Amino acid sequence: MPTSKDVARLAGVSQSTVSYVMSGRRPISEKTRKRVEDAMAQLAFQPNAGARALASRRSQVIGLAIPFVFDLHRGSIMEFISVIAATARQSDYDILLVTDDEGPQGLERVVGQQLVDGLIIMQVEGDDARVPVIRNLPVPSVLIGIPEKHEGLECIDADFELAGQMCVEELAKLGHETVTLVDWQDEVIRRHVNYVKRFHRGVDKASAAVGVKVLHAPGRVTIAGMEKAVAKALERTKGIPAFIAPEAANADLLVEALANLGLVPGRDVSVVANCSDGLAERQRIPLTTIGFEPDEVSRRAVHMIVRDLTDPASRPPEALELIRPVFKHRKSTIRPRPKR
Amino acid sequence: MPTSKDVARLAGVSQSTVSYVMSGRRPISEKTRKRVEDAMAQLAFQPNAGARALASRRSQVIGLAIPFVFDLHRGSIMEFISVIAATARQSDYDILLVTDDEGPQGLERVVGQQLVDGLIIMQVEGDDARVPVIRNLPVPSVLIGIPEKHEGLECIDADFELAGQMCVEELAKLGHETVTLVDWQDEVIRRHVNYVKRFHRGVDKASAAVGVKVLHAPGRVTIAGMEKAVAKALERTKGIPAFIAPEAANADLLVEALANLGLVPGRDVSVVANCSDGLAERQRIPLTTIGFEPDEVSRRAVHMIVRDLTDPASRPPEALELIRPVFKHRKSTIRPRPKR
DNA sequence: TCGATTTGTCGATACGTATCGACGATGCGC
């Protein structure tokens, strides 16, 4: 493998000049730059990452803590990761995976070894065990998800509270008086994931504000279970029923359960789901959705950490970014008693 | 951050002794080792990855090339990645992501910069553009998926040919004379993904061997499309129909389409699917599946590359590992005319 | 025109670990 010294020799300059050509930290004459760049190209030179990290004390690598258990539709986690990795590359950073298998010490390890310059923590829970750890780490971190105690942290997430609010408001605007929230699966709720709470808060807020009654149907794992939950919700609903399904897996099940009960979204009931556009459009009746734009969250998270790293002075003492959800009208809602 | 020199000073030994304690490459007396280990613990010493990589010429990092487009149920890719990362850690390796955004040059970059010691390439296609690139790379690679030209490569994948064979044989054994293969989605086939071909080969082989007629239904993206495909297949089937759904997304749709046509798996038709156990068991009628054990594939891939790296001499000139699929009988098959 | 600044380059050194050669101490066979 060629080194910067080889490049220097070929170009007839010193090694330090080669370094300055790469970093641009000192002025270089056009002529010299050209000679060096030609030499680099000729030798297919690539700077050694280890040496670079050693000398500069920065690895140009960001650690990405990925979740062990998957709340979200698992595919969407993959999307997060892809986008994060691709976005990081645009700022000349690479992504190193940190799994939950090592526990929070995994984070201490990659930072301690100076393998990474900063961290992005995915799927942060309400009382996440990783939070106290990263507080004591000498590198910046960005959290995706919002822990209970988030003073002094940089967090980003979809605005679940607003999403809950928007769902209820939208259904109220259509004329629904009772709305059933198909809840997350027990397992998720039990883990105190924060965004569930936030979504609920938004739903409750809007419910109080616009005077809509909200029923809670537990999230079920099987179709049979979902059918039972739906039936129960129907019993307690006056007028045309409306459902909010904030978990993709449940949206799927809900639609199927409704179909089995002979109910067509957009004709007999209203359904607002939170799922990918793909899933929504694959349904017989395309679903109206509240979208969470995972790409947007990922990109912003990367930009935040990159800014922290390239310009530490600009690092805010605390940041809490909420990404506005997007409401997409499709065909699964109905006006029980058209206004106008 | 403490360095090995700090540890040496505290323990009253030389820096090289600290290094030998860590690597075990020279005998160290029990007494000295203890002193050094205590000092390391006291200082919470972690060796600097960059310096280590520079001196040893190995980064202890494996590059993982992740797919840009997702054939498999996207969630399962996430599973691959998690397991690969966790398994790598067990051999003291970390995982660096390489996305397709950079194209095959991304692989050249991470290797050229000596960021990684080896590569795992996921989701390898029949004529994958990355294959010619890795052939010229000075580090070992392991491919998940099998390209057309695989001489001199180390590949691993699920044994799709055997899977196709097993599906047909199983249905034949039950007594079916006609079997419908719900094919992959056009997009996947068009990309010449190799495993589709291999699955077909297995199906054809078994079909010829046991004298079962095989119909092909195109994979559809919508329920309506799937219903049409199923109806067409039914027309051309004599006796009780049987379906093979080798793609998880299609399995889902197939079951729904059958339900809409009033057909119950295990009562009116036989269905063998390839999907996760979770999905299979969530169905009203738990699906009999052919399982591809992604964990097994991931673990083996990591073990292969780690072996290549730790003992280069043991590297085989070529390897083609096929993981045997697992047939799980549940409730979605039926004997048209019981034999015995 | 001269001093002051800027431009462009070089040499030397630091970064933290791994590893090689050297060397005294220890154990072994006889």
Next chain:
DNA sequence: GCGCATCGTCGATACGTATCGACAAATCGA
């Protein structure tokens, strides 16, 4: 008791890049 291999440790050096101080040349302002 002697030669010899092994054990256990140290000092020195290499790994490849970034960066600092130095310095000559070019540019500028008055």
